[in-house]
Amino acid sequence: MGTGEAGDEKDSCKWFQTLKACHQTRILNHTMKVPLLDLKGQYSVIKDEILKAVHEVFESQYFILGPRVESLEKEIADYCFSKHAVGVSSGTDALLISLMASDIDHQNTVITVPYTFFATAGSISRVGARPIFVDIDPETYNMSPECLERTIDAMPRAELARLKGVVPVHLYGQCSDMDPILKICKDYNLVVIEDAAQAIGAEYNGKRAGSMGDFGCFSFFPSKNLGAFGDGGIVTTNSEKRYEKLRMLRGHGAHPKYYHSLIGGNFRLDAFQAEVVSIKLKYLDIWTRGRQENAHKYRALFNSAGLSDVVELPVEKEDRHIYNQFVIRVKRKRDDLRGFLNDAGIGTEVYYPVPMHLQKCFSHLNYKKGDFPVAEHAASHTLALPIYPELSDAQLEYVVEKIKAFYLKKS
C-alpha cells in the first residue's frame, strides 16, 4: 500500500473492465445461476427489523431463555394449533427431548421410516432404544400406514411389549397420513412423536403438523422454511404434563433450580435466535405462498415440456403442502442429470442418498438391501430442485428447460 498508486488505479480499472466483460459474456451466453437455496433475498427484506431486535438483545445482555423465548413459544404454539411449545437447541434435540420425556430407553424399540434425515433414527438410538423401520408410501415418501400396521401385527408378544413409540416424519413439507397412524398407535398405546422439522404450518384435515401426536418436533435450521441465524428448534404438545416435563428436561431436569428429579440436558434456546425466528414468523405465510406458487409454476412448465415419461412430479395428497423441498423422481440417470444441472449453474440436492437401514452405523440392526424397496428406490431416483420463494419465473423456466435439454440430449 502507498506505493505506485497510479499503477494500482490502472490495475483496478482493468480488473473492473474484465469483470464487466465477464458479466456481459455471461448474459450473452444466457447462463444463469439458480442456487438450491439463497437466503440473501429474504434477509434484505427483514434486515432492518432484525438488526434492531438483535441490538436490543445485546443491550439487554440477557441471552439464554427468558422473555423473548417465552413469547416465541406462545407464537409458535398458536401458529401450530397446539397448546404449548418449548424452545430447544435444535430439531435434533427436539426429537431427543421428546423421546426422553416419554421415558424411552434401552429397554424399548421405536418405529420410524428409513427415508428421512439422520436425526430421526439417530435420536432413537441416542436414548438407547432400537429403531425399527417401516417402508414409505411411494407417492408422498411418508410413512406407509399399511406397512406400520403389518409390522406391528407381525410382532411377537415380547417384542410388542418393548415397542413404545412411533415417529412419523412429515417429509419435504407434507403431513404423513396421520389418521390411520394415530389409530394404530392408540390401539397399541404408543406415544406419537411427529418429526415436523420440514413441515411447519403444513396441514392434515385442518390440523397442523405437530399438533396431532403427543409431541411435535420442529427445527429452525437455516434451510428449513422458518430458519434461525444458527441452530434452534421447538417442541409442541397439547399436554400440560408433557409440557412441564419438557421444560424440566431442557434445563438438566432441575425444578427448582439445583434440585434434580430427572436427568435432562442443556437443550436451551437463546434469546437472539428466538428474536430472529419471531420476526420471520410474521412473514412465514407469505413465503409459504411463494413456495406453493413456485411449485404450481414448475408443474405447468414440466407439463408443457412433455417430460412425463421420465419425470414424476411431487404428489400433493394432504392439505397445505408447505414445500420445504420440491422433489422430483426421475426414471433414469439421476446422478448424471444432477451433474449436468450443476454445470449449468443449477443447484440440486439428493435427500437422502442412503436410507437409514443401510447406514454403516446401523449395521447392528441387521437390515439388508431389499428390506425397504420403496425407500431404496426413492434414495436412488429423487432430486430436490430449487423452490425458495424469491426465485424468478426466468429461473424456474431455466431449470425445466435444462432438464428437458438433458433428457433430449441423452435419449
Ligand SMILES: *Cc1c(COP(=O)(O)O)cnc(C)c1O
Ligand atoms: C432438519 C431435520 C432434523 C434436525 O433438525 P436440526 O435442527 O438440524 O437438528 C430432523 N428431522 C428432519 C426430518 C429434518 O429435516
